[in-house]
Amino acid sequence: MARLNMVEAIDQALTQEMERDPTVVVLGEDVGKDGGVFRVTDGLVERYGESRVIDTPLAESGIVGFAIGMAIGGLRPVAEIQFSGFVYPAYDQLISHAARFRNRTRGQRTVPLVVRMPYGGGIRALEHHSESMEAVFAHIPGLKVVIPSDPYEAKGLLTAAIRDPDPVVFFEPARVYRAIKTEVPEEQYTIPLGKAHVVRGGADVTLISWGAHVRTIREAAERLSADRGYDVEVIDLRTLSPFDSETVTRSVAKTGRAVVVQEAPISGGFASEVSAQLMEREILHLRAPVKRVAGFDTVPPLSKLEDYYQPSVDRVVDEVIATMEF
């Protein structure tokens, strides 16, 4: 099986889904000849032409609002926002329309739309290129929020997202784009939305994250079992909304301990939702408080200081030890 990085895996998912379904169109800034600033749409315009791979004017609200109209009109647009730090002009179109047309029309007008964008830090970029604001989308009724953690996940989840009848916001961890390769089947496959993934089973403590930091918790799990013999369960949420509380609560009912890791500012981040649900559903099984390892409540610092901001394997390891020794 071919080993691909996440950029290649997403490009393949787009290519194969465009091949399979003529109603799929890709649009965004620089997605055509340039193949996207990360090359995720590389080769698409050569294959499917400018009528299905559309370089748009520089306007995010325009991209999403235009795509909403396309979707209502029977197409399945996949819109790229160049960086998640630039999606905010489109926030209104997402919250006020993409997420609401089905509800507003009792199902008569629907928006099968995917908005994909790189997110997160660790790429030494300029301001606004390292944001991790998934929580402000996960709180919006009517939107699904999906975040792949590696190339295999990215292909399967994106294919499922494109086929989903409702709007999906798809966050791609920029730091992972070229950092790792995994085996990715050549044929198409889907990974169901709304289901978390138990990456590694364990009995002592549950580590939960999504996107780029699934790698962080996997490394932490390995180190903890090697150094301390802890049996760590690792969960990749995959989808923040709808949240798969069943998989998470089942795990914590077993382990009685959990640490949730996110890159976003800690206050009001999605880790808080995970903790709150465990509070309500599993308090009798908890042997220690559910802890959050997260970014600070600050603007992500520019490159010179960004490493301090990122949740590190060390921080996770220490938090797990504290939880085990609670």
Add this chain to the structure above:
Amino acid sequence: MARLNMVEAIDQALTQEMERDPTVVVLGEDVGKDGGVFRVTDGLVERYGESRVIDTPLAESGIVGFAIGMAIGGLRPVAEIQFSGFVYPAYDQLISHAARFRNRTRGQRTVPLVVRMPYGGGIRALEHHSESMEAVFAHIPGLKVVIPSDPYEAKGLLTAAIRDPDPVVFFEPARVYRAIKTEVPEEQYTIPLGKAHVVRGGADVTLISWGAHVRTIREAAERLSADRGYDVEVIDLRTLSPFDSETVTRSVAKTGRAVVVQEAPISGGFASEVSAQLMEREILHLRAPVKRVAGFDTVPPLSKLEDYYQPSVDRVVDEVIATMEF
């Protein structure tokens, strides 16, 4: 002392602060002659003229972006967004600029701006007029989020917000505007931002909310003490960001039980943050899981169904009883 409703109290706060500080200007849609669609700015343009009370074109991003420039230029703009459901076009200006100029310039350029808007349901309005999305602002580093629960609170908190050197998003519960009157001192006073308010002391259980639903939990507390003899502590958060965890944790350390009430969709709402903090800080004192009474993960329904959506005194009472009997 005069008894005022919230509209009158806010109008008075604006009038007195404009009187005291010539750099304060008010801007927004229909804030001039019309006095705002809720009459909150009634009389201001007659008193201070069109150079300080500015009817703007119909553009929320414009209003906030323009106000950011005014603030950097030495003024203290108070911008009104007609309904919080229409603030999203301005989300980018708030998150990318208002919240960041101080950090970006190491304190050299700052944005003393207040963005005030009615929020929440219960007013039998059209779609987009009943939103309660405070959580997507409370997660933004660099913004303060303040929500008054009654007229007295509104005057003191708004005065403090205008004098604050940083951007404040000020949510006004539309349902409360004319529903209740409280005594409001004629002279100016401030209520410090970032401090929660213990509205009523109690030993058995802590009820926590903000904005319109402080009334809900107060009523619930009264009914619970009358019917069941529970000694209920009631906390009005007043400020969601920065969150006053000290007051909340002190209370729950004492009562060992808490129910958090919000109108917003339950998933990813601010109640989850309160619960997560209690999980981390007070688990050893908890005698029952912290519960959330909240809106559903749906678009707020139109008027025919909106009463089902609102957290009711009944729902709160039942949740408290369940918590007490846990």
Add this chain to the structure above:
Amino acid sequence: MPVTTLVTYSVDRIEVMDTAGEVDAALMPDLSPEKIRALYDLMVLTRRFDERMLKLQRQGRMGTFARVAGQEGAHVGAAFALRDDDWMVPSFREAGAFLARGMDMMRFLQYWAGDERGNVFPEGVRMLPASIPVGTHMLHAVGLGWAMRHRGEQAAVLTVFGEGATSEGDFSEAMNFAAVFQAPVVFLCQNNQWAISVPYHKQTQACSVAQKAVAYGMPGVQVDGNDVFAVYGTVREALDRARGGGGPSLVEAHTYRVTDHTTADDARRYRDEAEVVTWRERDPIARLTAYMKTQGHLDEAAEQAAWAKADATVAEAVTAFEALDPPGPEEIFAHVFAEITPPLAEQRARLLARLQEGS
């Protein structure tokens, strides 16, 4: 190396029928007497509907409504130029266009009364529901038009909005996308000169909305919005051009909001009644009536019959509307997603259980 002129533009205003109902034969769109009668009936129906909505709201039987009386010439005239396979993407002040497109009046009442089920169109009616966030919906029209052309359909999209909407960034993005992609879209601005309490001159310094098209390399024209023939003819021409691949256009219907902004507004707070009076004299229905009478297409009896018929139609719809069952609480969860998600299923179950106990 002099000063050279890059480009010159001129913006026209089209008037076909004056306030006395006299028409300019050269500009008169070809419309059979039957068609004109149909147009008249729709405008009359719209007027009666609007008046009834006000009454219902005052009686507490209806929610907040955006009045349309006096703007029938603009939005009914424009919608009348659409073909069945065209789409219409409205804002919230186009009641007459909903009726013109064949929306069921009972459902329309149901929507404004606060019931989402009232947003369901009869099968085959190509229209989107009212869009409340000002300026946001024109982008949907552009995407819809692009999708139709992508599929090779020879149809167009009409999107309608007020002059206040032109201040929103989304208007500019929609105009630009439409022009860049040559989408088959007609942008109709009902410039009624007020955005709640904000008058036109505080909304923009441009002496016309029509000239905003220049910024996007798009044709733009102003018409007398109370002159239904000017609106119909101009919009039809723009729709034909769009269907034929000629790209988008902007049409400014210059009219006036003679009513309050909505049933929740009191315009006397901020504007002078005198201005309103002069515009009442330019009433679009009175004008069309005068034309039809001079043409002998309408007499007193027929006129009264038309208004009576409109009253009856509205009364019937109101009766049917008030007989509708209220929505059940499960409706809240029914259409958030195509398939209800586990969290929503759990929340629905909790609510229904509570209500069970309650009863």
Add this chain to the structure above:
Amino acid sequence: MPVTTLVTYSVDRIEVMDTAGEVDAALMPDLSPEKIRALYDLMVLTRRFDERMLKLQRQGRMGTFARVAGQEGAHVGAAFALRDDDWMVPSFREAGAFLARGMDMMRFLQYWAGDERGNVFPEGVRMLPASIPVGTHMLHAVGLGWAMRHRGEQAAVLTVFGEGATSEGDFSEAMNFAAVFQAPVVFLCQNNQWAISVPYHKQTQACSVAQKAVAYGMPGVQVDGNDVFAVYGTVREALDRARGGGGPSLVEAHTYRVTDHTTADDARRYRDEAEVVTWRERDPIARLTAYMKTQGHLDEAAEQAAWAKADATVAEAVTAFEALDPPGPEEIFAHVFAEITPPLAEQRARLLARLQEGS
């Protein structure tokens, strides 16, 4: 009831100096030889700075940088027309304007290297830092200008952006607010014909950016952006008008991005080198040099001295920049709010404690 013309517009293009350095005396702005020399030195310094930034980035000593070589005529010429009490609100491709305004080059290097401390301007320099979200900053210029006029200051604001930025809704809202409030703002668009890989004709159907002013009832003009005299003269006139209460203007500097978009881009992927070559021949510095030589204001020796001096200045700044201490982790929390909040104080304490243990 005819078709009447509401209004007509024409959009001009101004050129003062041709590629050979010949100027049109009638249009030549009055600038003393000393001023012209200062302008020249700034453009040369900007060019050298830009070249050095590329090298530093390639050597891993600098972050991503937006090149400006070839656009000095546009943004240096415009910034040169500012007075000290005017404000400038830039985007991210105006390195020369930062130097013209008196930004410390060492700090400017520090910013692009990923250190917020590099955004602190010397006392009294009225400028905002680079704004990365395209199209968002022009609104700040309008608010700043409005605030100055509100206080009775006779000063203006220059805001600079690319043609891609004109597609963002915020551009339209900024232009409209500026016009409605008659704010003392000059909007300078560096139309370099590319937005990363998107060429002008895919950005807008308008045949000029200048004509976008028509939508807002604002004067708009195009100038040859590689002709520093045309830019300087036109912008100075617009600034004077703004200071005098004459309201805002839009100036399109028609130029070209001869470099890659940023040091992270490879323009060969999407555009034809031939086009770039023709524009290199229109280099703004070469043109000014030719003019100064024919006027006898510059000879070979002086020219070489100027470039050498620029090299030295840049080298000195780079040395000083590389000697700067890296920021400490406490900087992350230092300026989120005027006063650190309890949650932030707690988070800072935790981080510093961790780092203590670590060391």
